[in-house]
Amino acid sequence: MSRDQNMTQTDTADFEFEPPTPVAVSGTETQAQLIWRAFRAHKLAMVSMVVLGLFYFVALFAEFLAPNDPHEVNARYTYAPPQEFRLIDRDEDGGWAFRPHVLGYKVEVDQVALRRSFVPDPEKKYYIHLFPKTHETKLWGLFTIDRHLIGVDGRREVLFLMGSDRLGRDLLSRLIYGARITLSIGLAGIFISLLLGVIIGGVSGYYGGIVDNVIQRVIEFIRSIPPIPLWMGFAAALPRDWSALQNYFAITLILSLIGWTELARVVRSRFLSLKSEDYVSAARLDGAGDFRIIWRHMLPAFTSHIIATATLAIPGMILAETALSFLGLGLQSPVISWGVLLQEAQNLRVLADAPWLLFPGAFIVVTILAMNFLGDGLRDAADPYGDTQ
Amino acid sequence: MEQPVLQVSNLSVGFSIRSHTTDVVHGVSFDLHRGETLCVVGESGSGKSVTARALMRICRPGRITGGRILLNDASGTVDITALDDNDDRMRAIRGDRIGMVFQEPMSSLSPVHTIGDQITETILLHRDMTDAEARAEAIESLRRVQIPDPETAIDKYSFEFSGGMRQRAMIAMALACQPEILIADEPTTALDVTTQAEILRLLKRLQAELGMAVIFITHDMGVVAEIADRVAVMYHGKLVELGPTRQVFHDPQAAYTKHLIGASSRFSIVGDQDRGGTLPPASPKPLLEVRDLDLTFRKTTGFIRRRTKEFHALKKVSFTLHEGENLGIVGESGSGKTTLVRALVGLLNADGGSAMYRSKDGRSFDLLEPGALRGAGLNREIRMVFQDPFSSLNPRMTVEQIIAEPLILEGRLSRKEIRDKAAYLLNRVGLPQAMLTRYPHAFSGGQRQRISIARSLAVDPRLIIADEATSALDGSIRSQILDLLFDLQTELGLSYVFVGHDLGVVRYFCDRIAVMHKGELVEIDQAARICQQPTKDYTRNLIAAVPGTDPDHRRLIAAE
Numbered sequence: 001m002s003r004d005q006n007m008t009q010t011d012t013a014d015f016e017f018e019p020p021t022p023v024a025v026s027g028t029e030t031q032a033q034l035i036w037r038a039f040r041a042h043k044l045a046m047v048s049m050v051v052l053g054l055f056y057f058v059a060l061f062a063e064f065l066a067p068n069d070p071h072e073v074n075a076r077y078t079y080a081p082p083q084e085f086r087l088i089d090r091d092e093d094g095g096w097a098f099r100p101h102v103l104g105y106k107v108e109v110d111q112v113a114l115r116r117s118f119v120p121d122p123e124k125k126y127y128i129h130l131f132p133k134t135h136e137t138k139l140w141g142l143f144t145i146d147r148h149l150i151g152v153d154g155r156r157e158v159l160f161l162m163g164s165d166r167l168g169r170d171l172l173s174r175l176i177y178g179a180r181i182t183l184s185i186g187l188a189g190i191f192i193s194l195l196l197g198v199i200i201g202g203v204s205g206y207y208g209g210i211v212d213n214v215i216q217r218v219i220e221f222i223r224s225i226p227p228i229p230l231w232m233g234f235a236a237a238l239p240r241d242w243s244a245l246q247n248y249f250a251i252t253l254i255l256s257l258i259g260w261t262e263l264a265r266v267v268r269s270r271f272l273s274l275k276s277e278d279y280v281s282a283a284r285l286d287g288a289g290d291f292r293i294i295w296r297h298m299l300p301a302f303t304s305h306i307i308a309t310a311t312l313a314i315p316g317m318i319l320a321e322t323a324l325s326f327l328g329l330g331l332q333s334p335v336i337s338w339g340v341l342l343q344e345a346q347n348l349r350v351l352a353d354a355p356w357l358l359f360p361g362a363f364i365v366v367t368i369l370a371m372n373f374l375g376d377g378l379r380d381a382a383d384p385y386g387d388t389q
Numbered sequence: 390m391e392q393p394v395l396q397v398s399n400l401s402v403g404f405s406i407r408s409h410t411t412d413v414v415h416g417v418s419f420d421l422h423r424g425e426t427l428c429v430v431g432e433s434g435s436g437k438s439v440t441a442r443a444l445m446r447i448c449r450p451g452r453i454t455g456g457r458i459l460l461n462d463a464s465g466t467v468d469i470t471a472l473d474d475n476d477d478r479m480r481a482i483r484g485d486r487i488g489m490v491f492q493e494p495m496s497s498l499s500p501v502h503t504i505g506d507q508i509t510e511t512i513l514l515h516r517d518m519t520d521a522e523a524r525a526e527a528i529e530s531l532r533r534v535q536i537p538d539p540e541t542a543i544d545k546y547s548f549e550f551s552g553g554m555r556q557r558a559m560i561a562m563a564l565a566c567q568p569e570i571l572i573a574d575e576p577t578t579a580l581d582v583t584t585q586a587e588i589l590r591l592l593k594r595l596q597a598e599l600g601m602a603v604i605f606i607t608h609d610m611g612v613v614a615e616i617a618d619r620v621a622v623m624y625h626g627k628l629v630e631l632g633p634t635r636q637v638f639h640d641p642q643a644a645y646t647k648h649l650i651g652a653s654s655r656f657s658i659v660g661d662q663d664r665g666g667t668l669p670p671a672s673p674k675p676l677l678e679v680r681d682l683d684l685t686f687r688k689t690t691g692f693i694r695r696r697t698k699e700f701h702a703l704k705k706v707s708f709t710l711h712e713g714e715n716l717g718i719v720g721e722s723g724s725g726k727t728t729l730v731r732a733l734v735g736l737l738n739a740d741g742g743s744a745m746y747r748s749k750d751g752r753s754f755d756l757l758e759p760g761a762l763r764g765a766g767l768n769r770e771i772r773m774v775f776q777d778p779f780s781s782l783n784p785r786m787t788v789e790q791i792i793a794e795p796l797i798l799e800g801r802l803s804r805k806e807i808r809d810k811a812a813y814l815l816n817r818v819g820l821p822q823a824m825l826t827r828y829p830h831a832f833s834g835g836q837r838q839r840i841s842i843a844r845s846l847a848v849d850p851r852l853i854i855a856d857e858a859t860s861a862l863d864g865s866i867r868s869q870i871l872d873l874l875f876d877l878q879t880e881l882g883l884s885y886v887f888v889g890h891d892l893g894v895v896r897y898f899c900d901r902i903a904v905m906h907k908g909e910l911v912e913i914d915q916a917a918r919i920c921q922q923p924t925k926d927y928t929r930n931l932i933a934a935v936p937g938t939d940p941d942h943r944r945l946i947a948a949e
Contacts, residue, residue, distance in 0.1 A: 278781035281736055282844070286795040287768050300785040 035304055038381035045377020048370035055367060059179040061139075066173035067151050067159050069135040070336055074158065074168030079354045080105060080118050082163040082171075089125065100128045102152070102159060126157040163356035165344055174336050175360055181337035183367070185252055185321045186314040192256035193317075194310055197263025204264065205271025206294060212268070219261045227258055231320065235329040244335040251330050255320050259313060266309045270302040304378070312375035315368040322364055338364050392461050393420035394569050394602050395444070400456035400470075402436070402443045412454055414440050417628045419621055421570065426596065426603045428613040428634075430649065431623035432863035433834075437606045440623070441572045444604075445483055446474050460486065462569065485515040488563030492575040494555035498547035504531070504558045505543035511565045530561040533598075534591060553584035557591065564595060571596075572604045577612065581721040582890065586934035586945045589616055593946050608863055610653035611893070611936030614638060615945050622646045634940045652865045656893030657938045658920045673711040675747065676852060676884055677733075682706040682742035682757070684725075684732055702728045704908045705742070710852075713878070715885045717899030717916065719892055719931070724905040726888045727776075730854045733886075734773050735762045746771070749851060769799060772845035776857035778837035782829040788815065788840055789825040795847045814843040818873060835866035842873065846881070854886045859894060871898050892935045896920050904928045 039045060058065055089099035104124025109116050132151040139145050152159045162172040204215040234254040238247060274280055275298075283297045324330030325339025326346070333340060341360040345351055351358065402414040414436040421427055429437045442448040444458055446469060458469040460482065472479040483489075491497040499507060508527040512518060518526065524543070531539035534557040547555055556576060563571060573592065577585035593616060596603055607613060613620055613634070620637040622630040622645065629643040641647045684703040689695055702725045710716050718726045731737045733744055733756055744756040748770060754761055762768045775781035782791055792811040796802055802810065812822045818839040829837055838858060845853055855874070859867040871894070877883060889895045895902055896916050903913040904927065912925045923929045937944040 278775040278777055279783040282773070282775065282781055282841075283783075283794065284736065285734055285762075285768055285773055286844075287763055287798040288794070292798075297783055297786075301783070 035378075035381045039377055042377035042380060044373045045381075048373040048377070051366065051370045052374060055179060055363075055370075056183055058176055059183045062176045062180050063137045063139045063148075064145060065149050066170075066176040067134075067148055067161070068170035068173040069137065070169060070173040070177045071334060072135065072169060074164065077105065077118070077158055077160065077164050077168040078166055079350075080158075080160050080164040080168065081354070082356050083160050084120065085128075085161060089127075101125045102128065102161070104157070124157075126152040126159065128152060128159070162359050163354065165354075165357060166350070171341075171356060171359060174341055175338070175363060178336040178338045178341050178360065179363070181248065181331065181335065182318055182321060182339065182364075185248070185255070185337070186317040186371075188249075188252045189255040189259055189317040189321075190310050190314050192253065193259035193263055193313065194306070196256065196260035198267050198306065200260065201264030201267030202271055202294065205268035206275065206290070206298075208272075208275075215264070216268075219264060222258060222261050225258075227320070228323065230258070231255070231324055232327070232329050235324055244331070247331060248335070251321060251324065255317050259317060262313060263306070263309060267302075267306065270305060271298065274298050274301055304381075308375055308379035311371060311378055314375075315371045318364065318368065318371075391422065393422050394461055395421040396457075396459040396461065397421075397444070398457050398459075400440065400443060400458060401454045402439050402448055402451045403454040404451045410452070410454065413451065413626050414443070415626045416456065417623075418456075419628065419631055421602045421604065423569070423602055424596065424600050425618045426593075426605055426616055427619050427621060428617035429604060429606045429621045429623060430608060430610065430613055432608060432865070435623040436626040437623050438574055441489075441574055441604060441606055444469065444570075444572060445487055445489060446472065446479050447483075447489075449474065460570075462486075481515065484511050484563075484568070485566045486568050487570045487572060488566070488568040490556070490559050490563045490571065490573040490576045492578050494552060494559045494579070495547065497559060498555060498562075500546060500548055503544050503546055504550075504561075508543075508558075508562050508565050511562060515566045527561075527565065530565045531558070533564065533595065534558070534561040536561070552580055553587060556580060556584075556588055560588075560592070560595070564599065564601075567599055568601060570602045570604065572606075574606045575608070576605075578607070578609070582892065583721065583930060583934040585612075586936075589936075589945055592616070609936065610649060610864065611656075611938055614938055614940045615936045615943050617940070622649065638940050648865055652868045654938050655868055656891070656897050658893050658896045658932065658935050673714070675709050676712045676714075677710040677744060677746050677756075677886075679709070679733070679744045680707050680742055682729065682732060682744060683740045684728060684737065685740055702908050703732065703739070706905075706908075706910045707742075708903055708910060708913055710884060710886060713882060713884055714901065715878075715887055715899040717895035717902040718886065718888045718905060719890060719895050719902060720905035721931075722890065723907075725908040726905050727856055728908075729905070730773070730856050730886060730888055732757070734768075734771060734854060735760070746852075769795070769848035770850055771852045771854065772848070772850040774838070774841050774845050774853060774855045774858040776860055778834045778841060778861055781841050782837055784829055787826050787828055788832075791829070791840060792825075792843050792847055795844065799848055810847065811843075814846055815840070817846070817877075818843045833866075834862050835870060838862060838870055839873065842870075842877070846877065849881070850883065852884045852886070854888075856888045857890065858887070860889060860891065867894065874898070892920065892932065893938075904931065 083102040085100065085102060087098060087100050088096050089101055090096045102125075103120040103122060104126055105118040106121035106124075107116055108119050128150050129152070130150060131147045132153060133146050134148055134151045136144060136146045150159075160170055160172070162170075162175065164170055165174070200215060204212045231254055234257075235251065238250050242250065280293060280297055283293050288297065321330055321337065322339035322342065325337055326342050328343060331337050331340055338360040341357075342364075345357040345361070397420070398418045400414060400417045401412050403410040403412040417436075417440055419427065429440065431437045439448055439451055443451070443453055453470055456470065460467045460469055467478070467482065469479070469482070498504070505524065505527050508530060509520070509523040512523040512526050513520070516523070516526075528539045528543055531542055536542045536554060536557050547558065550558060560576070576592075577588050580588065589612065592603065592605075595601075605612075605616060617634045620630070620632065620634050621628055622637070622643060624643075624645045630637060630641065630646045632642075637646060638650060641650055682703055683705055686700040686702055688698045688700075706725075706729060708716070718729065720726045728737060732739045735756065738759060739757045742757060746754050746756050746767065748754060748765065748767060752765075754765055754767060756762060756767070756771075762771065786794075789808070789811050792814055793807045796807045796810060812825060815825060816822055820836060820839055820843075824832075829840070832840065841858075853874075859870050862870060874885065878885070885898075887895060887898055896919075899916050901913060902916045902919045904911045904919065904925070906927045912919065912923065912928050919928060920932060923932055934945070
């Protein structure tokens with residue numbers, strides 16, 4: 001509709017009708033502005049973007065935001081349940097004040113089952129402070145910091161907002177550190193996939209013919225291999241003496257070796273459909289070479305689609321890493337990722353006693369959902385011209 | 390006087406954009422009588438389709454925001470506006486009392502059901518019949534639209550039919566229940582001119598046979614002149630004129646109608662006006678000589694056992710284009726006219742023949758040599774304007790970037806000079822300079838075609854190949870674009886190869902016309918001679934199928 005309503009004086013100059021009601025679009029908005037406007041209308045995607053932004057922010061400043069040292073073992077508090085975060089402090093004589101605190105633990109022993117369990121002890125109040133001096137860490141491995149966002153005083157006071165694991169390590173801190181690996185492995189993996197996918201898919205779609213045929217058959221072959229055994233094979237082949245960092249990169253690479261095929265297909269199909277567009281022919285007639293045609297005339301037409309597809313592919317990467325680590329083949333302790341944390345929750349008996357160990361699972365679900373919603377929103381917004389053509 | 394079958398009064402239809410509703414049809418009123426043909430004309434976006442769809446309550450996401458639609462027959466009156474979109478009574482009316490034929494027969498027929506299934510479905514929905522009876526009825530309706538061998542055709546799928554046959558099947562479906570009113574929404578726009586003539590004749594005959602009223606939507610004044618009893622002219626959602634065909638054509642009241650009729654009469658194929666009144670070339674020096682151009686499309690399928698399908702698209706095509714001349718190439722779709730020009734500019738590789746082009750500095754080049762255009766910089770002398778104004782401009786580039794692209798690639802001018810030249814060119818094609826920073830989506834079809842022309846002018850061309858450059862445009866805008874091309878020709882000494890399927894437009898624009906049919910160049914001659922004394926049967930049929938522009942002298946529909 002709007003393309004006809006946009007008619008101005010030129011097309012109707014010969015006769016004196018009033019021009020139609022002007023449409024709000026001024027026509028000078030860039031592609032990015034149009035996408036942003038379409039994206040903003042997608043409420044779920046907006047919420048997801050905020051959630052993911054928060055997660056990535058937390059992952060980035062893990063050292064500062066984690067209240068405890070994620071590797072610190074506390075033998076007294078194994079499988080301690082999450083503490084209740086209290087904002088109001090009541091005195092014995094009925095007065096109250098705003099003083100966030102948690103309650104300490106008191107050990108009770110069940111005489112029948114001979115099982116030790118922690119219950120909150122109203123006597124022990126551990127007050128939570130902003131920016132306390134606690135353990136020393138290195139932010140991004142560079143700057144030594146000893147102050148953190150929140151924490152409790154004293155050596156004897158503990159803060160387990162999400163409980164602790166079998167070695168008495170703080171689950172919240174481990175989750176925060178784990179976010180860094182889990183969330184970044186998706187990005188790094190997608191980056192490598194994207195690189196491979198755009199180049200190989202682009203060659204396949206632009207040149208076509210025999211090249212296209214060979215590349216497509218290879219992709220089909222790769223996609224026909226069941227992924228989990230393949231990853232397991234690769235992961236098992238990693239040298240045992242590699243450092244955690246090397247392992248991390250190796251796993252990323254393994255994941256992207258399969259991930260690129262999907263992206264290559266998307267890129268190829270976009271190239272195929274764009275190749276026959278008149279404006280690409282026009283560019284060729286203008287004298288543009290292959291590289292300029294691809295780079296300047298074709299790629300901009302679907303970068304937004306690529307971003308959307310990539311966003312939708314990140315969850316797959318994250319899940320794959322989680323699955324591998326869960327099976328014990330991906331990242332190994334002492335490296336912390338959400339998959340590694342879930343490994344702790346493999347035992348049914350442990351789960352019955354310490355269900356809070358499933359928290360990492362909940363975070364994975366939220367992250368994956370948010371990624372999918374965000375990807376959906378981006379994909380819908382990616383074609384701002386969709387409704388005008 | 391007899392009661393009209395349909396009374397529309399003050400009908401408004403609105404669309405919701407974000408939070409508010411904008412009316413696209415404003416207070417339209419008309420009556421429709423038994424057996425008459427009412428043609429609704431207007432440019433695209435004028436609200437004619439929306440109005441028609443509102444009559445059947447299929448205008449979603451649009452909404453009727455006011456007015457009444459009364460459907461009368463002997464048994465009483467139904468107010469269509471009072472019904473719900475999915476009301477049982479509305480469904481009973483659709484297909485039974487009002488039938489509809491759409492523009493694109495391919496997409497309005499289901500590819501997974503046979504034609505017969507689709508027709509019998511309509512019949513069974515509205516009539517109390519057994520399957521066998523419905524099938525017999527469906528065969529009858531196919532026979533009515535002159536589909537040969539209807540007993541076999543009924544079990545075919547839509548993709549087994551040609552475009553014209555599909556449109557016949559579509560009409561058969563719309564008429565299966567013999568409705569009182571048939572709404573035809575640009576039913577011939579997607580068809581070749583010869584097929585269009587057949588369909589128009591068929592519709593006229595069926596109308597007389599069944600005594601139904603027809604609402605025929607079109608933007609082609611020629612078709613209106615041929616078939617309409619009365620004409621309704623719509624402009625920006627308003628009905629600006631309504632009257633008997635003769636009166637509208639000979640004494641138009643609204644300024645827009647006058648404009649529309651003026652524009653269409655320029656494209657008449659009768660009369661002997663030449664090239665819109667501009668001067669023909671003084672000295673016929675050959676610019677481009679095409680000899681025995683041959684091209685075959687090959688499609689290889691199968692991975693292990695390779696099979697090659699061949700389609701001989703161009704068969705030894707030869708012609709000469711002189712300097713300053715406008716050569717028209719006409720033919721039905723699939724005749725190879727677009728293939729021909731694409732081979733000339735090197736977008737397709739020819740298999741044989743030669744195309745000798747004399748460049749500005751007097752040298753000769755064979756355009757069919759691979760890379761010839763780019764090698765000698767000929768791509769700056771020979772430029773192309775594409776058919777579809779919506780796909781020929783990159784939606785991600787501003788107008789300035791689009792026009793400047795050939796200049797940047799030429800690499801002769803500085804950045805500042807390129808900017809100035811782009812601004813000058815935009816002005817030259819009649820668009821304000823301020824629009825340089827806009828993106829193509831902000832422009833109408835006609836404006837986009839102007840931008841396309843500006844791009845082709847950027848590097849001082851000598852020959853412009855216009856591939857159906859005005860086919861996607863509405864009548865009045867078409868003549869403005871043609872005038873612009875004439876102006877540029879006088880100013881810059883251009884020559885044009887103008888590909889088109891509308892003989893009237895080609896006749897108006899070109900000195901000579903080449904007629905193509907199934908890859909062969911059938912006939913080439915002076916435009917007036919081709920139109921008045923065609924020598925080949927094919928050309929004769931083509932000419933005879935072109936609608937006239939005068940309701941007093943109907944060319945297709947014999948006065949009955």
